[in-house]
């Protein structure tokens with residue numbers, strides 16, 4: 411077994427770190443761009459950074475060359491995520507296009523769709539959002555009802571979505587619609603790629619602790635979507651989404667941000683004489699163990715990917731361990747530093763607010779626990 415990073419991976423991390431050091435000023439690290447850029451200035455900052463990444467082919471390094479990538483290893487994709495999460499994820503929502511929306515278009519898109527979207531993603535120009543959840547369909551997504559009815563060369567879409575992140579600035583929505591209400595629930599779903607400036611598309615932000623721009627509600631009234639904007643076959647959406655999201659569970663190595671916050675917390679405890687308290691030492695140690703466990707779980711899944719093995723249920727366990735690490739770190743940060751830990755837009759506050767919602771976003775913690783119990787531990791359903 412080989413635990414060392416390869417020379418290429420180490421070199422990649424070194425170059426990337428030098429680039430990040432040059433491009434991300436110290437002040438941005440302490441008060442990073444919110445992952446949900448709200449103002450035109452924040453958005454401009456994200457675009458400027460991703461354009462510079464793209465110029466070095468570092469926005470989509472793991473993509474095939476024919477689609478603008480450089481066929482870098484799964485490890486280099488991870489290194490990219492780790493380095494960027496440690497400075498507050500300055501790609502904004504672009505991580506989503508890079509990690510799974512682009513790859514879904516590569517796998518299921520028509521040549522015209524690939525031409526239209528993939529180049530814009532590799533150049534860092536595309537902003538997408540994900541329109542899956544509905545008021546009555548979250549964990550149980552197959553209950554979604556947003557309806558699309560074929561009318562000639564178009565679909566007419568009616569319904570609503572909720573908790574849609576990155577809207578604005580998203581100009582495209584990766585939208586799940588029900589095209590066959592008579593079929594078994596997961597058989598009647600289709601993916602449409604919808605422009606968010608289409609007539610009949612309205613959104614309303616939902617204020618919340620994770621940041622004003624983190625969620626929106628979407629209302630779709632007689633929105634006409636050309637059939638040419640359908641991804642894959644009609645009623646094949648469930649398979650497309652499952653395949654596209656397979657690796658997304660480990661797509662955000664947020665344990666890297668948690669680790670930095672933990673180091674800051676430890677420094678705070680040392681500077682304020684709090685290390686004398688056994689409870690503080692215990693909490694810090696527990697959080698450190700959680701961060702390391704998350705890192706190793708994610709690396710195990712990346713190793714499967716690097717070896718081109720089929721995605722396994724370990725990805726669910728890895729996702730759980732990342733959420734757990736964020737929660738442990740958030741808890742000890744607040745216990746040690748009090749309100750300083752949730753001060754405005756600090757890295758620590760980012761970790762804290764994210765930890766509050768991380769157990770829901772991209773599939774809830776409890777539902778993931780169920781999956782681990784049945785798929786990984788072999789326990790009977792409902793045990």
Ligand SMILES: Cc1cc2nc3c(=O)[nH]c(=O)nc-3n(C[C@H](O)[C@H](O)[C@H](O)COP(=O)(O)OP(=O)(O)OC[C@H]3O[C@@H](n4cnc5c(N)ncnc54)[C@H](O)[C@@H]3O)c2cc1C
Nearest residue numbers: 540541542543548549573574575767770771772774776777
């Ligand atoms: C920060 C954030 C960003 C998001 N961004 C998006 C986005 O961009 N696009 C999008 O479509 N959606 C998005 N979501 C929505 C997210 O996918 C849903 O919140 C999630 O799927 C859970 O659905 P729900 O909120 O309806 O909760 P529910 O499914 O109603 O769950 C409520 C609670 O019940 C528990 N529960 C549910 N079923 C079970 C079960 N079978 N066993 C045990 N416990 C269960 C859950 O764990 C949870 O604690 C986002 C959510 C968050 C928090």
